[in-house]
Amino acid sequence: MEQASVEHSHGHQMDPYVEYSSSKLGMWLFLGTEILLFGGLFAAYAIFRAKYPEMFAEQHEELNKQMGAINTCILIFSSLTMAMGVTAIKRGKQKLTAILLLVTIICGLGFGAVKYLEYSAKFSHHIYPDTSIFFSLYFLMTGLHMLHVFIGLLILATMFVLTLKGKFTAEYNTPVEVGGLYWHLVDLIWIYLFPLLYLIA
C-alpha cells in the first residue's frame, strides 16, 4: 500500500518535452537570481571603484595576473568540454560524455588548486579580507565564485556517476544539459571577475 502510493506520488505523467522545457526554464530563472546575487557585489564594486580609483589601481598590482590568466583559460576550456559533453550525450555517446565530464571536473579542480595558491600567497603577504575595501571585494567576489565552482563540481560529479551508470541517453539527458548551464554561468561570472579585479590599468 505504502509502496504503491509512493510510486504514484512521483509518477504523475509529465510529457517528456514539457519536463525538458520546464527544467530548462527553471534553470534559466535560477541563473538569473545568481546573477542578481553577484549583482549586489558588482554594484558595491562600481560604487567603491568610483570612490577610490587610486586604491583599486594601486592594490590590484598585488594580484597575480599570470595565475588569473591561467585560471581564465582553464575555465573557458572547461566550458568547451562541458558543451561537447552535452552534444555527445544528445547523440547517445555515453562513454564520450563521461570522459568529457571528467575533463571538465579536472579543469574545475585545477581552477581550485590555482586559487588555493593565490589565496595562500595573499595570506603570506598578510593580505586579508579586512585589509582594504579592494581586498574585501577581491576575497568576497572570488570567494563567492569559488563556492559556486564547488557546487558546480558537485553537480558535475553527480552527472559523471549517473552517466557511467547509463542513466542518460540520447532521449533523456535533461540533467546533463541543465547542469551544463550552471557550469557555464560559473565560467561567465569568472570572465567578468578576471578583468575587473586583475586587469585594471
Next chain:
Amino acid sequence: MANHTIAHNVYVPFLEKKGILSWLLTTDHKRIGIMYLVSISFFFVVAGILALLMRLELLTPASDIVSPHTYNVLFTLHGSLMVFFFIVPGLAASFGNFLIPLMIGAPDVAFPKLNLGSYWIYLLGTLIMLIALSKPADTGWTFYTPYSTTTDTDVVLLTFGVFVLGFSSILTGMNFIVTIHKMRAPGMTWHRLPLFIWASYATSILQLLATPVVGITLLLLITERTFGVGFFDPAKGGDPILFQNFFWFYSHPAVYIMIIPAMGVISEIIPVFARKPIFGYKAIAYSSLGIAFISFLVWAHHMFTSGISSLAATIFSFLTFLVAIPTAIKVFNWVATLYKGSIQLHSSMLYSLGFIFLFTIGGLTGLFLGALAADIHLHDTYFVVAHMHYVMIGGTVMGFLGALHFWYPKWFGKMFNETVAKIAWFLIFIGFNVTFFPQFFLGVEGMPRRYATYPPQFESLMSLSTYGSWILAIGMFVMAANLLVGLFRGEKAPQNPYNSLSLEWQVPSPPPHENFEEIPHVTDWTYGYGKKKESEA
C-alpha cells in the same frame, strides 16, 4: 494491496494518509501548502504574542514590565518573525502551493521534489533563527548598520537564518513561474487565468528578482561582523547608507511580495460573492505586473531622512506616487465589481471588504510618507507604524484570513461555524482599528517609534491602542478556535459550497491526490457569473 487498476476510480482525499513521514516526505503540493500554513501560523501567533507584550509595556509611560533592552529585542523579533517567517512566505507559499496547480488544471507543480526541498530549506532557516534566540538581536528587523555591526547580540545567526529562508523563497518563486508557464490545462490561456494566478506570477517574479539582493546584503553584513570587511563602515572607507540602499532594494519589493497575493485573493472572493464577473480583468491582471515593476524603483523613499541628495529624493518621491496608480486601479475595479452585485456577506467576503477599506487607508497614508516635506516630520514616528500595519494587517492579514475562510472547505473538506466566524471578523476589525488608528495621531504629534517609554501626554492614546490590541487578540483567538473546532466537529463540506466557477471547486473537497481524474479542458474564463450555469453540472 494490488488494486492499481481500480485506483483511478476510487476517490481518495489527499489528507487520507497519516503519520509524520507522510507529511515530511510528501511531494503533494496540497500537503506542502498545509505544512507552510501550519508553520507560518505558528510564527504569526508567536510574533503576535510579542506584539501584545510590547503593547502591554506601552500601557503606561514608564518602562515597568520589561527593560528597554528587552523591549528592543521584542520589536526586533516581532518584526523579523512577522516579515521573514510569516508574511513573506505567507500567502504566497501556503495558498500559492495549494491553489496554483488546482486553479490552472495541473496535477501538481512543475518540480514537486524541489517544492518539498524548498519547505525543508524554510525549516532549516527557522531552525537557525531559533538558535539565534539564545542571544536575540536588538537591531530592529531592518538590521541597519552601523548598529548591527557593533551590537553584541547575535545578529549573524538571525540574518543567516533569513538568508537561508531567501533560498526557499527563490526556489518556490521559480517553481511557480515554471508551473504557470508550462503546466496550464489545455484551453487555460493567459487571459483565462484566475487573477490569483496572475498575482502569484507577479509575486514569484519579485521573489526571484529581489531576494538574491537581500541575500548578498545580509551576507555582506555577516562578513562585516565576522571578517571585518568594511563596506558599511566609514572608518574603513565604507558607507552605512549603502546598506540601506541594498536592504531596501529588496525590502521594498518585498512589501509587494507580501501584499500582491492578498490582492489576488480579494479578486477571487469578490466576484463569487457579488455574483458578477470581475470588472476590469486585464486591468487587475496587468496592474499586478505594473506594481511589481514600479516596486523596484522606489526603494529610497525609506531613506529621505538618511542624507540622500534632494534631487534623488525628489525623483524617488515622484516614483513612489506612481505606485498609487496600479494599486488604485485594483481598488476601483473591485468596487466596480461590487456595484449592483447581489452581495452575500460570507465571512471571507467580510474580510475582503475589510481589506478594501483598511488597505485604502494604509495606501492613502502612504502618500503622506512619500511626500518629502511631510516625511521629514513623520519619519520614524508612530505614523509609520500605523501606516505599515494598515497595509500589512489591514491588507495582507485580512487577505490571508479571507483566503483561509474561503478555501477552508476545499482544503480540509469541513465547514466551520459561519456565525462565530463573523463575530470573530467583527472583533478583529474593531480591535485592529482601535489599536492602530490612534497611532496615526501619536505619530503626527511626534511620538517616535521603538521606545519603551513615552512622555505622559501620550498616555491616553497609547493605552487606547493597548486596549485595542486586546480586542484584536480576542478576535484572533475566536477566529482560530472556530477554524480548529471546525476541523474536528465541522460538517462535511460539499464540493462547491459557493457555486464558484473556478477549477478548484470542480473537484471533490478535499481534492484527491493529483487533483483531477482527467486534466480538464478549459473553454471560458472563471468569472462568468450571472450569465451561465452549465459549468456547475
